[in-house]
Amino acid sequence: MALNIRQLEILDLARQSGHVSVDDLAERFDVAVQTIRRDLSDLSDQGMLDRVHGGAVMPSGVSNIGYDERRRMHEEAKSAIARACAAQIPDNSSVIINLGTTTEAVARELLHHRNLTVITNNMNVANILVANDSCEVMVAGGALRRSDGGLVGDLTIEFMAQFKPDYAVIGTSALDADGDLLDFDMAEVRVSQAIVAQARKAFLVTDLSKLDRSAPMRIISVEALHSVFVDRPLPAELMRRCREWDTRVVVAD
Structure with missing residues (x-):
C-alpha cells in the first residue's frame, strides 16, 4: 500500500x-x-x-533505532536530564559513564567540573571530556562498535571490575512499567550490569519516551539504583514502587 x-x-x-x-x-x-x-x-x-x-x-522489537537518529530525538529533554544529573556529581569524584545519547549529554554537562576521574566504555564520552583539562579519562578495552563508539565484551567487563567509583551513570533502551531496564544487545547488557555492581551510587538517565518502547533483554530493576533522572513524572504505580525501593526520582526542570 x-x-x-x-x-x-x-x-x-x-x-x-x-x-x-x-x-x-x-x-x-x-x-x-x-x-x-x-x-x-x-x-x-x-x-x-x-x-x-x-x-x-517508532516500532520496538529486536533491534534499536540508529544511533544518529537517537541522538536527535528528545534533545531538549536529554539536556535537562543531563543538567539535573550532573548537578548531583560533585567535583573531586569518580564516575563511570556507559553507552547512550543521554549519557553523552551528561558528559557535556560535566565539562566544567573539576578533578573528576571518568571511566567509560563510550568513545564519544571520552572525546567530549578530553576537553576538560582537570578531568582524568580512562577508556575501557574491548570490541569497538563502529555504529555508536561503544566498547563491549569480556575485556570491557574485566576493566570495569578494577574500579569502585563514587557514581555510575547509565542509560537504557526501554523502561518497562514494572521498573525493569531493557536493552537490545546482550554484550551491552552485561557491561551495564557490571558497571552498576561496581558503583557506590548508580544513576539512570532516561526520557520517558522509553516507556513506550520495548526490548528483549533485561539489564536490572530500578530497585538497584540510587536515583532516576527523567523529564516528566513516572506513572503512579512505578512511582509507588520507587518509594518502596527507596529509589529517588528526580524530574528535570
Missing part, C-alpha cells in the same frame, strides 16, 4: 522525535482526529509505527 503525502510526513516526524500524538498531528495538518487515527492505523498495519494511547511511536 502506497503512503500518501501526509502519512510520509507523519512518519518523518515520528523518526525525528520517536513519538507522535493524534491531537498534535490533527492540529498540524488541519484534519479531523479520526483522519489521523486512520493514518496511524495504516502505518501500524505496515509495521512502520506502533500504536500507543493517544498516538504512535
Whole structure:
C-alpha cells in the first residue's frame, strides 16, 4: 500500500522525535482526529509505527533505532536530564559513564567540573571530556562498535571490575512499567550490569519516551539504583514502587 503525502510526513516526524500524538498531528495538518487515527492505523498495519494511547511511536522489537537518529530525538529533554544529573556529581569524584545519547549529554554537562576521574566504555564520552583539562579519562578495552563508539565484551567487563567509583551513570533502551531496564544487545547488557555492581551510587538517565518502547533483554530493576533522572513524572504505580525501593526520582526542570 502506497503512503500518501501526509502519512510520509507523519512518519518523518515520528523518526525525528520517536513519538507522535493524534491531537498534535490533527492540529498540524488541519484534519479531523479520526483522519489521523486512520493514518496511524495504516502505518501500524505496515509495521512502520506502533500504536500507543493517544498516538504512535517508532516500532520496538529486536533491534534499536540508529544511533544518529537517537541522538536527535528528545534533545531538549536529554539536556535537562543531563543538567539535573550532573548537578548531583560533585567535583573531586569518580564516575563511570556507559553507552547512550543521554549519557553523552551528561558528559557535556560535566565539562566544567573539576578533578573528576571518568571511566567509560563510550568513545564519544571520552572525546567530549578530553576537553576538560582537570578531568582524568580512562577508556575501557574491548570490541569497538563502529555504529555508536561503544566498547563491549569480556575485556570491557574485566576493566570495569578494577574500579569502585563514587557514581555510575547509565542509560537504557526501554523502561518497562514494572521498573525493569531493557536493552537490545546482550554484550551491552552485561557491561551495564557490571558497571552498576561496581558503583557506590548508580544513576539512570532516561526520557520517558522509553516507556513506550520495548526490548528483549533485561539489564536490572530500578530497585538497584540510587536515583532516576527523567523529564516528566513516572506513572503512579512505578512511582509507588520507587518509594518502596527507596529509589529517588528526580524530574528535570
